[in-house]
Amino acid sequence: MRMGETAAAGAAILSTTYFGPVQWYQKLYRYRDVWIECHDHFVKQTYRNRCLIAATQGVQALTLPVVHDPDSMLTRDLRISDHGNWRHLHWNAIRSAYGDSPFFEFYADDLAVFFEQRWTFLIDFNNAITEMMCRLLEITPSIHPTKAFFTGENSREALGCDTAPDDFREVIRPKHPLADPAFEPRRYYQVFEQKHGFLPNLSILDLLMNEGPEGIFFL
Numbered sequence: 771m772r773m774g775e776t777a778a779a780g781a782a783i784l785s786t787t788y789f790g791p792v793q794w795y796q797k798l799y800r801y802r803d804v805w806i807e808c809h810d811h812f813v814k815q816t817y818r819n820r821c822l823i824a825a826t827q828g829v830q831a832l833t834l835p836v837v838h839d840p841d842s843m844l845t846r847d848l849r850i851s852d853h854g855n856w857r858h859l860h861w862n863a864i865r866s867a868y869g870d871s872p873f874f875e876f877y878a879d880d881l882a883v884f885f886e887q888r889w890t891f892l893i894d895f896n897n898a899i900t901e902m903m904c905r906l907l908e909i910t911p912s913i914h915p916t917k918a919f920f921t922g923e924n925s926r927e928a929l930g931c932d933t934a935p936d937d938f939r940e941v942i943r944p945k946h947p948l949a950d951p952a953f954e955p956r957r958y959y960q961v962f963e964q965k966h967g968f969l970p971n972l973s974i975l976d977l978l979m980n981e982g983p984e985g986i987f988f989l
Contacts, residue, residue: 781935783807783916783925784942786845786896788834789821789903789973792988793953794942798904798911799989800952805929806900807939808846808893809919812836816943818845819892821973825867828966831944832860836892848892861885864975871961871979877906881975903974907986956988 782801786808787794794817798804812818819834835851861882868874880902889895893915904911916929925935941948955970959980963969969976977985 779936780933781805781929781931783929783935783937783939785810785816785818785939786893787817787821787900787942788819788832788892788896789899789975790817791822791942791944791971791973792955792977793950793971794938795903795907795909795974795977796953796989797936797938797942798900798913799907799909799986801911801936803912803914803931803935805914805916805935806893806897807919808844808915809917810845810939812843812845812848815945818896820944821975822944823864823867823973824960824962824966824969824976825863826962826965828962829969829972830863830867832863834860834892834895846891846893850889850892850895852888857885868961868975868979872959873979873982876982877978880906903978906978906983907974907989908983909986909989958985958988 779801781803782797783805784794784797784807786806819836821832823830823832835853835856837849837851839847839849864881884899889898900913920929929935941950957968958977960968960976961980977988981988
């Protein structure tokens, strides 16, 4: 498939993400319908509340703290914590990493709002980020929230798909990802590439700050 081409495949299921990786946004771009899982149990150290950026010292993980509620750890019920002044820390890390990138000044105001306002639920916060990233990348995916947790063949019937949707919930993760033959990271300009070499599949922020609207050609 050539850069910028989309196969308009059937349906896919994805976990929610906090400024998800390039691989995650590739699915939004290439699938006709995408379902965002809202009813799975929260798992630590995943893209649900973590993103990876290219900083001066290499890959840096930004982890959004969440409230651990013993009554429900479903993604849909997960609340964002204000612990550790994370909004200030994350925004400073992003500015430090991408302040000299070609497109930071163009998008800074669009991004800053996510670190100035407060969202109660993680799923709402991530959805707002996804909507903004898609607008800046100029892609228009058809995104739906899941109504229950489904696996295997019953997900096809429950979601009203012609065929079983491609399930990337366990495929796209920062640690121990599963094979994804459809995703091959494509090199693009990175601010610190001369220092660290090309760092693949970082947060969509990395692609957007370095390539701007032309980031779509790398999905």
